[in-house]
Amino acid sequence: MTPVLEARSLALDINGSLLVNGIDLCIQAGEMIAIVGPNGAGKSTLLRLLSGDLKPTRGSIVLKKRALASYSPRELANHRATLSQNVSVAFPFTVEEIVQMGAGDIGAAAARPLVEAALREVAVAHLRHRKLPTLSGGEQQRAHFARVLVQLARGEAMHGAGLLLLDEPTSSLDLRHQIELVEIAGRRARNGTAVVAVLHDLNLAVRFASRIVVVRSGAVAADDTPVRTITDALLRDVFEVDAKIQHHSDGSPVLLPQQMQPLSDRQAQNAR
Amino acid sequence: MTIMAAEPSRLSLRSSRAMIRPAATLIIAVLLVALTGTVILTITVGAAGIPVARLPAALGFWRESVPDALLQRDQLVLWSIRIPRIAAAGIVGGLLAVSGAIMQGLFRNPLADPALVGVSSGGAFAAAAAIVFIDSRFGASVQFMQDELLPLAAFAGSLFTTIMLYVIASRAGRTSIAIFLLAGLAIAAIANAGLGVLVFVADDRQLRDITFWMLGSFSGATWSKTATAAPVLAIGMLACLWVARGLDLLVLGESEAFHSGINVEKLKRVSIVLISALTGVAVSICGVVGFIGIVVPHLLRLVIGPSHRLLLPASAILGAILVVGADSLARTIVAPAEMPIGILTAAIGAPFFLAILLRQRGLVGL
Numbered sequence: 001m002t003p004v005l006e007a008r009s010l011a012l013d014i015n016g017s018l019l020v021n022g023i024d025l026c027i028q029a030g031e032m033i034a035i036v037g038p039n040g041a042g043k044s045t046l047l048r049l050l051s052g053d054l055k056p057t058r059g060s061i062v063l064k065k066r067a068l069a070s071y072s073p074r075e076l077a078n079h080r081a082t083l084s085q086n087v088s089v090a091f092p093f094t095v096e097e098i099v100q101m102g103a104g105d106i107g108a109a110a111a112r113p114l115v116e117a118a119l120r121e122v123a124v125a126h127l128r129h130r131k132l133p134t135l136s137g138g139e140q141q142r143a144h145f146a147r148v149l150v151q152l153a154r155g156e157a158m159h160g161a162g163l164l165l166l167d168e169p170t171s172s173l174d175l176r177h178q179i180e181l182v183e184i185a186g187r188r189a190r191n192g193t194a195v196v197a198v199l200h201d202l203n204l205a206v207r208f209a210s211r212i213v214v215v216r217s218g219a220v221a222a223d224d225t226p227v228r229t230i231t232d233a234l235l236r237d238v239f240e241v242d243a244k245i246q247h248h249s250d251g252s253p254v255l256l257p258q259q260m261q262p263l264s265d266r267q268a269q270n271a272r
Numbered sequence: 273m274t275i276m277a278a279e280p281s282r283l284s285l286r287s288s289r290a291m292i293r294p295a296a297t298l299i300i301a302v303l304l305v306a307l308t309g310t311v312i313l314t315i316t317v318g319a320a321g322i323p324v325a326r327l328p329a330a331l332g333f334w335r336e337s338v339p340d341a342l343l344q345r346d347q348l349v350l351w352s353i354r355i356p357r358i359a360a361a362g363i364v365g366g367l368l369a370v371s372g373a374i375m376q377g378l379f380r381n382p383l384a385d386p387a388l389v390g391v392s393s394g395g396a397f398a399a400a401a402a403i404v405f406i407d408s409r410f411g412a413s414v415q416f417m418q419d420e421l422l423p424l425a426a427f428a429g430s431l432f433t434t435i436m437l438y439v440i441a442s443r444a445g446r447t448s449i450a451i452f453l454l455a456g457l458a459i460a461a462i463a464n465a466g467l468g469v470l471v472f473v474a475d476d477r478q479l480r481d482i483t484f485w486m487l488g489s490f491s492g493a494t495w496s497k498t499a500t501a502a503p504v505l506a507i508g509m510l511a512c513l514w515v516a517r518g519l520d521l522l523v524l525g526e527s528e529a530f531h532s533g534i535n536v537e538k539l540k541r542v543s544i545v546l547i548s549a550l551t552g553v554a555v556s557i558c559g560v561v562g563f564i565g566i567v568v569p570h571l572l573r574l575v576i577g578p579s580h581r582l583l584l585p586a587s588a589i590l591g592a593i594l595v596v597g598a599d600s601l602a603r604t605i606v607a608p609a610e611m612p613i614g615i616l617t618a619a620i621g622a623p624f625f626l627a628i629l630l631r632q633r634g635l636v637g638l
Contacts, residue, residue: 053527077533084527090380091523091578094293101521104533144524151532 002065004029004163004194010049010059012218019045020056021218029161032189033196034209038239042218043198044085044167050196051082051165063163077104078155080163083148085171087140092131095124095143102150114153118146121184123177137172145169145181152193161192168198182208202255206230214238226252235260240268294575296582303589307362310593314358314600318607320349360493361599361613362592363501364554365564369591370508371550372565373583375434377519378543379441379452382570382632386551387562388625389456391433393463395548395555396485398429400470403481423500427552433459434548438540488559488614490599497557504553509588511546515539516580523578561614563621564591570628 005027012020020042027033035043048054050061052068061068064079071079081102089098099118103111119125122142132140148164155162164185170178182204185195189210199205205212205226212229214222216238222229230253235243243260245253316322322330329338330346338346368386375384375391386392402425436459441452470482484492518539521529530536554561568591569583576582595613598620602613 048527051531053530073530073535074533077531082528082531084525084531087524087528089523091382091573093520093523093578097577097579098524101524101532105517 001028003027004161005050005061005063005068007050007061008059010046010056010061012045012049012054013057019218020049023059023215023218023220025050025213025220025223027163027194027196029192029194030189031194032186032208032210033194033213034205034211035196035198035213035215036200036202036205037215037221041215043215045218046215047082047165047167047196047198050163051080052076053082077151078159078162080165081148081152081155082165083145083167083169085167087144089132089140092133094129094131095119095135095146096128098132098143099124099128099146099150102147103154104151106154111150111154114150118149118153121149122146123180138174138177141169141172142177142181145184149184149188152188156193161194164188164193164195166195166197168200170199170201170204178204202230206252206254230255236263242267293577296576299576299582299586300589303586303593307589307593307596310596311358311362314596315350315354317600317604318349318354320345322346322349322354356495356498357490357493357599358596360498360501360557361490361596363498363505364490364558364561365568365591365593365595366505366588367501367508367550367554367591368561368564368595369568369587370505370512370584371547371554373569373580373587374512374515374519374543374550375547375565376569377515377522377580378438378540378547380523380525381452382573383453383566383625383629385563385566385625386430386547387560387565388460389437389453390458390460390463391430391437391456391547391551392555392560392562393460393467394433395426395430395552396560397463397466397470398432399426399556400467400482400485401425404470404474404478407475407478420500423504423553423556426556427549429463430552430555431545431548433463434544434551438544484612485555485559486614487612488561488617489602489610489612490558491603491610493557501553501557504549505588508546508550509585511542512580512584515543515546516584519543519580520578559612559614561595561617563617563625564595566628567621567624568594570624 003026005025007023007025010020010023010025011018023046035046037043045054049056052071055069063071063076068076096115096119099115100108100111102118103114116125119128122145124139124142124146127135127139127143132143135143152162152164166185169181173181178201185197185208189195197208199208209226211224212222212226213220214229214234221238222234230245232243232245235241235245235255240263241260242263243255245255246259248254312324312327316324316327326338326342326346328334329343330350372385375386376382399422402421406421437452437456440455441448464486467482467486471479474482518529518534518536521532521534522536522539524532526536529539568587572583572586572590576586598616599613602611602616605611605616
């Protein structure tokens with residue numbers, strides 16, 4: 001099966017510092033991939049490369065059999081939707097207007113059902129006439145998620161299953177909305193959308209993903225199923241914590257903060 | 273990082289109640305009726321008043337109702353002085369309000385105004401420099417195309433200042449409001465210093481012209497100047513149809529606009545040229561008239577919301593209403609003398625600007 005997106009030996013050099021260094025990544029339709037890693041590892045940078053927002057210094061990215069660089073911004077928006085971190089809005093748009101922006105130029109009537117579905121699915125329908133800057137961080141994040149879902153739905157209606165990129169989509173969400181977001185993303189994956197999310201919470205990543213990609217210092221340190229990726233050794237080597245991972249009755253790894261210790265500086269040195 | 277455009281304080285936007293916008297067609301219809309009313313009203317007032325009763329005759333209907341001598345005087349006043357002036361004021365109002373609205377969208381900053389941040393001054397300096405040059409020995413050869421040269425010079429001056437502002441105030445896809453306003457202040461000061469130098473070297477007649485650029489006035493409005501400006505407004509409004517959706521998405525940030533399918537670099541280039549062309553042509557007609565570009569879009573956003581697809585055309589109409597109204601005030605308030613309209617708009621607009629600044633203090637991070 002041809003992958004939705006395939007990246008080969010990606011590298012990004014910004015002013016002499018190598019933020020991404022030789023990453024290979026192959027994303028199939030219907031996969032749910034979590035990108036995890038310590039602060040500054042290059043997770044968001046990798047996502048921005050995959051979205052076309054940043055151009056790689058070396059390497060190639062192919063989206064649906066075509067070089068990513070050959071897409072115009074408009075075409076690209078039909079094949080992949082991206083939720084960025086910390087989107088902020090300088091003018092008082094209402095939630096409904098923001099979500100409608102995801103529909104592009106298909107016209108208000110055609111956009112209506114997509115907008116309504118997204119407002120309901122993300123549970124912001126009751127906020128539709130509120131101005132975005134007056135809402136809490138989590139409510140704003142959900143409104144933007146609804147906008148991105150509308151963009152994805154519009155693109156998939158025209159070109160079939162697409163790519164959904166989420167950069168820390170749960171950073172401002174409470175527990176309930178974190179789970180809901182994961183489930184919404186899961187429904188998209190079951191319909192064939194390839195979902196890639198940068199996540200901080202490893203437990204959420206385990207629940208979310210069919211595959212976890214661990215990034216350290218701009219390179220892939222591990223890329224496998226959650227059970228095989230999240231191990232004591234990984235936590236020690238990549239996250240520099242001493243941990244004993246528990247296992248849930250279904251076999252999935254469970255991380256309890258109570259059972260973790262940061263490595264001492266010397267241990268961390270050795271681990272590297 | 274606290275002064276980034278993208279951090280509206282939640283406290284500064286007081287109302288958290290639901291917002292339901294009126295229909296677009298209703299808004300445009302109401303504004304057009306208001307514009308018609310303003311034009312009819314302002315046609316009748318001025319140093320030589322034409323009562324409403326005599327207006328139809330002067331416009332060419334039911335001539336027999338008015339004595340011939342009076343009719344001729346009315347028609348002269350109307351067709352050679354008042355109507356061209358009202359047309360010029362209306363067009364300039366549209367140009368300034370739309371260019372302000374585009375500038376606020378491009379810089380993601382409700383406090384942007386072409387006059388405030390030196391774009392108008394840059395245009396005025398270039399236009400005044402052109403006057404002095406055309407008058408000099410070297411410029412005699414281009415004197416015949418003065419009417420075209422002045423708007424071009426003003427456009428070039430505005431374009432140069434807008435690009436400079438953009439380069440100074442934005443870094444890595446973000447625009448700092450504080451740096452933008454301060455840099456605009458400095459650029460305005462440089463342009464005004466340039467105007468000062470021109471004042472120093474100019475002769476008496478040039479001096480009058482240059483003062484006109486500095487203070488802003490429609491007393492020099494003619495049919496030919498209006499004819500140069502009208503197509504620019506028309507082309508600008510057509511271009512607005514193209515930039516409106518892009519500017520809406522740009523409000524989310526440059527990355528998000530790109531993710532949503534906008535060619536951001538192209539959008540920015542087109543917006544910068546539009547701002548400069550609209551402001552430059554406005555300046556070439558009436559000099560520096562400030563605050564229209566900030567007052568009009570702000571008032572409209574309160575009623576119709578910030579979406580540029582409605583904001584830009586509505587700004588053009590409300591801008592025309594305000595400037596036509598302000599100009600008729602300027603020519604009657606100290607009649608038979610005339611007050612420069614730039615002074616009037618500054619006197620009304622500056623306190624308005626301060627009020628917005630206070631309300632949105634959190635936005636600027638000051």
